[in-house]
Amino acid sequence: MSPAAIIAPSILSADFADLGNECSTKIKQGADWLHIDVMDGHFVPNITLGAPIVTSIRDHVERPSVKHGKGTFDCHMMVAEPKRWVKNFQEAGCDLFCFHYEAAINSTAAETPDGDSDLNTNPKEMIRYIHELGMLAGIAIKPETKVDVLWDILGSKNEKEVPDMVLVMTVKPGFGGQSFMPEPLTKVEELRKRYPDLNIEVDGGLGPGTIDQAAVAGANVIVAGSAVFGKPDPAAVITLLRDAVEKQRGKL
Secondary structure, eight states, X not given: OOOOOEXXXXXXXXXXXXXXXHHHHHHHTTOSEXXXXXXXXXXXXXXXXXXXXXXXXXXTSOOOSSTTOTTEEEEEEEOSOGGGGHHHHHHHTOSEEEEEHHHHTTSBOOOSTTOOOSSBOOHHHHHHHHHHTTOEEEEEEOTTSOGGXXXXXXXXXXXXXXXXXXXXXXXXXTOSSOOOOSTTHHHHHHHHHHOTTOEEEEESSOSTTTHHHHHHHTOOEEEESTTTTTOSOXXXXXXXXXHHHHHHHTTO
C-alpha cells in the first residue's frame, strides 16, 4: 500500500491581503500541508515571495509535531541557486525544502544569498545539507525532465542523501492556473512501482476533474491551488481529493 494521502493547498492562489488567516483556515478545513511556491524570476519567469512571508504565516499555523505531519510548510523552491536559500527558509519556518533537480546540477554551493563559492552543488549534496539543517528534503523535476535522473539519487546508500519526497510537475513551473498535463504521470507510475513507500507529489492543474488520473498513477501528495482557494466549500474539495487518493492506495 502506498503512503497516505496528503493534501497541500498552494498558497499562490490565496488572498494575499489576508494570507495568515487564509493559511490557518485551510488547515482547519482539512488540509495537511501548505504548499509555498517560491519563484526568483531567474529559474522561472516570475517572482512570488520570500522567507519573510514564510515567517509571517508561520505564526498562524502550528508547526507539525511529527515529520510529514499536519501544518508542514512544503516550500517549492523554483530558484536558480537553491543552496543559497536553505538556511533562510529553515530560519523562517520551512519544514520541507523542495528544490529542483535542474537547478541543483548547475548552481553554486554558496550558502547565503550574498555568499560566494568556487564550488558547485549537486542533488545529493543538497539533500544532505537540507537534512543536516533539520528539514525534510524534496526534489522536483520539470515535465520535460526524464525520471531516470532520479534513480542514482533515490538509490543512494547514504540515507542522508535520499529525498523524503519527489515532486513531479504536471505543468511548466512558473505560473499558477495552468492546464494539467497528463504525460508526466508516466513518471509517477514508474516512481511508485520502484519505490512503493515514497511520498510522490504532483503539482499543476490538480482538482476534481484531474485527481483520479493522478491517484491512479500513484501520487499521494496533492497540490491544488485554484481548486481549493476561493471556492464556496474548500473543505469539500479537500475531502474529495483525499478520498480519490485513498481509494487507490490499496490497489498500488
